[in-house]
Amino acid sequence: MTMSIRVAHLYGDLMNTYGDIGNILTLQFYAKQIGVEVTSDIVSLEEDFKADDYDFVVFGGGQDFEQTVVADDIQSKKAELIKFIEANKPFVAVCGGYQMLGKYYVDAKGQKLPGIEAMNHYTEQQHDHRFIGDVVIENEKNGNKYHGFENHQGITFLGEDEHPLGKVLQGYGNNGQDGTEGAVHKNTVGTYFHGPIMARNGNFAKYMLFQALQNKYPDTDFTEMKKQVKTYEY
Amino acid sequence: MTFKSDIATLAGKSSYWFLHTFMGGGSSLPGKITTKIDPNVLTELGKNYDVIIVSGTNGKTLTTALIVQVLKEKYNEILTNKSGSNMIQGIVSTFLEAKKPRNGQKPIAVIEVDEANVKLIVEQIKPKMFVLTNIFRDQLDRYGEIYTTYQKILDGIELDPSATVISNGDEPIFNSVELPNPQIYYGFENQLASGNFKAHANTDGIICPICHHILHYHYLIYANLGDYFCPNCGYHRPELKYKVTSVENQTPVESKFDIDNHQYQISVGGTYNIYNALAAYAVGRELGVTPEQIKHAFDANERIFGRQEEIHVGDKDVTIILVKNPVGTNQVIDLLTTENEPFSFMALLNANYADGIDTSWIWDGEFERLPKMNIQQFETGGSRYKDITFRLKVAGVPDDKHIVQPDLEKVVDDIKKMPTKKVYILATYTAMMQVRSILAKRGYIKGGQN
Numbered sequence: 001m002t003m004s005i006r007v008a009h010l011y012g013d014l015m016n017t018y019g020d021i022g023n024i025l026t027l028q029f030y031a032k033q034i035g036v037e038v039t040s041d042i043v044s045l046e047e048d049f050k051a052d053d054y055d056f057v058v059f060g061g062g063q064d065f066e067q068t069v070v071a072d073d074i075q076s077k078k079a080e081l082i083k084f085i086e087a088n089k090p091f092v093a094v095c096g097g098y099q100m101l102g103k104y105y106v107d108a109k110g111q112k113l114p115g116i117e118a119m120n121h122y123t124e125q126q127h128d129h130r131f132i133g134d135v136v137i138e139n140e141k142n143g144n145k146y147h148g149f150e151n152h153q154g155i156t157f158l159g160e161d162e163h164p165l166g167k168v169l170q171g172y173g174n175n176g177q178d179g180t181e182g183a184v185h186k187n188t189v190g191t192y193f194h195g196p197i198m199a200r201n202g203n204f205a206k207y208m209l210f211q212a213l214q215n216k217y218p219d220t221d222f223t224e225m226k227k228q229v230k231t232y233e234y
Numbered sequence: 235m236t237f238k239s240d241i242a243t244l245a246g247k248s249s250y251w252f253l254h255t256f257m258g259g260g261s262s263l264p265g266k267i268t269t270k271i272d273p274n275v276l277t278e279l280g281k282n283y284d285v286i287i288v289s290g291t292n293g294k295t296l297t298t299a300l301i302v303q304v305l306k307e308k309y310n311e312i313l314t315n316k317s318g319s320n321m322i323q324g325i326v327s328t329f330l331e332a333k334k335p336r337n338g339q340k341p342i343a344v345i346e347v348d349e350a351n352v353k354l355i356v357e358q359i360k361p362k363m364f365v366l367t368n369i370f371r372d373q374l375d376r377y378g379e380i381y382t383t384y385q386k387i388l389d390g391i392e393l394d395p396s397a398t399v400i401s402n403g404d405e406p407i408f409n410s411v412e413l414p415n416p417q418i419y420y421g422f423e424n425q426l427a428s429g430n431f432k433a434h435a436n437t438d439g440i441i442c443p444i445c446h447h448i449l450h451y452h453y454l455i456y457a458n459l460g461d462y463f464c465p466n467c468g469y470h471r472p473e474l475k476y477k478v479t480s481v482e483n484q485t486p487v488e489s490k491f492d493i494d495n496h497q498y499q500i501s502v503g504g505t506y507n508i509y510n511a512l513a514a515y516a517v518g519r520e521l522g523v524t525p526e527q528i529k530h531a532f533d534a535n536e537r538i539f540g541r542q543e544e545i546h547v548g549d550k551d552v553t554i555i556l557v558k559n560p561v562g563t564n565q566v567i568d569l570l571t572t573e574n575e576p577f578s579f580m581a582l583l584n585a586n587y588a589d590g591i592d593t594s595w596i597w598d599g600e601f602e603r604l605p606k607m608n609i610q611q612f613e614t615g616g617s618r619y620k621d622i623t624f625r626l627k628v629a630g631v632p633d634d635k636h637i638v639q640p641d642l643e644k645v646v647d648d649i650k651k652m653p654t655k656k657v658y659i660l661a662t663y664t665a666m667m668q669v670r671s672i673l674a675k676r677g678y679i680k681g682g683q684n
Contacts (some may be wrong), residue, residue, distance in 0.1 A: 022597030234620035
């Protein structure tokens, strides 16, 4: 039996501005090395998202205008997205996607828009300033360094039960103040990393791939398969 | 002329003379000196010209060149700026370097202007026309998102409500804000308006500006350009005054098409270049150039396609193409599908300021189409060779056909070793400049920096 991972590319037609689709392409690339098939659907405005239909979610960053349209629509998917996240399924949310998983975000025009409260972080707005540039962090659990590119006006603060994806070594991270970048809750990772994060950080991609597989196929031993995946870091 | 701008002009002109005479070329330095002494010098320099401003994210340079070519059919004196000199200081330099206009016909200036500089220019010069090509996502680290980019252009247009705005009608954003200006639209009307579908998912600018539903299309030309309409509120493409009515033949070096049912030909490939030609046609027609004269202008055997010229290196025919954003890259990939012979493909990625320091955009390019073409050899290089190398691996380019070479000197060495006569090099701006300078040093092309 061929194993497969079904990816929902959440609002992939609207939140698609910074190459975040590369996360899915990279997942496919590594999965192919071990004979796992990855399929991907865009789930967008006025479409239902069902937690049981998917094994992995990617939710990218978009332009301010598109994000306000998505912020409105996503409330209709809130219950199923939380169900997905609480079932330990892997979810990578980047930039605007990351912001919308939290309590609220303030957009470029100063409007406060509700998130889906799947996580406890919240996002405020910097006045007329963006954090733009290369960013490097260190994951304090595994010691891995991750490389990316950040481009955001929102500044995000972590809530309780959340720990950062890493400590900022270069760049700004969540808010430029507390040295944190990203947020992790169960197998959901929020981050400001473009680049895309899974393309530039093969270890991270591999980790998320096997989380998805272990989740879907709990009785399978993936030790040998893990050895077969050759990752790239840059 | 005020005393201040007199002094400023003199200082600028003498620095131009010095640079031109002793340093073998001009630059934006004269403009810098002049604007330092008198920040409003352009008001004086530009007042005797009818000015046409060309802006938008893609295609400015070629559109500007084509407009000049077309207007030469009717006007004796046309001032224009060099590619890359499209910010205020470069534009001041362009006016400084101009010969004093002779009496008689009022000279025309066709000026390519960087999107963020339109307002700065219009504060000093009131143009007769704005020509807008498109607004695609372009180097987000510098310009921001498409709506903010368009707003920057609008900030300039708003200062001159009497100027005619000639814009691409197939681009939804150009119909999203009402303007007091006279407006003229150009676009493609070469298909039946019978389809009803969405653009490719990875396309920007597809939300209806009125009701925020996703736009549909009767037909698409590329990216989000086409005969769009909103199935929810009825918002739709404006009426086109100038139209491409059919596309007959496209190769990498030639395009044949009809505008308003007259046949034209340009010696460059790519659908995006047909849009550029159409924009130039629209300007020409508005200024009284006849279709026959425009045909003559397009046929003129002058090298106006600088960003896509063919260079001979040994027995190889090398085409270097500038890439800087996903839409442009996808258009180049489209162009390569019109190549009938086997070829070699090089992709050179730098991430200096002029290239855009964020390389994420390469993931929005449709590189997955490359392995299906008749490409015998791939090579990747440039300072961010790791990014582009991994991108091509993920796209399915096999390792045994893929050379990785960060050093551009060695990349140029490798051109001669390619297994095919035809070699296409896609390069970001500074990578292209470096390769051109290496080719110049080795005598394959003249000059180095342009």
